[in-house]
């Protein structure tokens with residue numbers, strides 16, 4: 001199976017391209033128009049597209065709404081319009097404005113920032129055009145740096161490098177090991193069309209997870225409470241019913257610790 005992967009030099013795409021048999025890296029699509037996307041698909045003839053290219057930084061989206069819309073709504077729509085089976089990354093940020101405490105199921109989404117608004121609009125419009133598309137709402141992901149790939153600050157790297165960090169002591173959310181996210185992509189490609197919460201689950205706060213990791217690795221990092229933040233706590237039972245079950249957040253961190261002999 002030929003799988004065209006967009007964003008192959010990005011944090012998630014670089015892991016997916018290494019994990020998926022038959023993965024073909026797409027060129028940068030930053031300035032692509034609809035014709036360019038069609039031509040790319042005609043030339044590469046993929047069975048599936050895995051779309052990771054995006055502006056994934058909340059502050060960058062808020063600073064340039066037009067660029068955010070282009071990257072996070074218009075570009076995925078161009079790919080959806082090709083009619084090829086597509087798997088597209090979305091985000092747990094779509095739950096950032098929910099009224100209840102969670103855990104949130106797929107129908108609960110209420111975004112509270114522009115990045116999440118654009119991702120939610122993207123999900124709906126992509127499914128309108130291509131009901132077979134698979135939209136994966138991912139949690140915050142971590143890994144050690146990868147050779148040859150620009151490093152992205154993430155939970156694990158921050159915990160290992162910084163002397164002081166603040167995380168919310170009230171916000172319940174999970175973090176996921178990006179290598180597990182990539183390893184499960186082969187199964188994700190076979191999912192029926194729709195939206196799925198996709199990643200590790202956890203009923204802990206970010207501060208509790210950080211304290212656990214600091215204790216586990218005997219890290220010299222001073223952890224403090226960043227104050228109240230909205231829960232981004234996802235219920236992944238829809239995904240589990242389809243046979244994809246992630247390790248929970250602490251088990252995934254334990255796996256990562258073993259993988260890197262940390």
Ligand SMILES: NC(=O)c1ccc[n+]([C@@H]2O[C@H](COP(=O)([O-])OP(=O)(O)OC[C@H]3O[C@@H](n4cnc5c(N)ncnc54)[C@H](OP(=O)(O)O)[C@@H]3O)[C@@H](O)[C@H]2O)c1
Pocket residue numbers: 007008009010011012013027028029030031051052053054055056057067070071075089090091092138139140141142152
């Ligand atoms: N990282 C996380 O923790 C996280 C959490 C939840 C959801 N996600 C979602 O997962 C996906 C992948 O995230 P990531 O962390 O791998 O992202 P990333 O590393 O920030 O970016 C991925 C790639 O997107 C391309 N890109 C950047 N700006 C673009 C633009 N204006 N237009 C088109 N393409 C652009 C770049 O590829 P080129 O240089 O080749 O153009 C980049 O390598 C995104 O959809 C993101 O929203 C990520």
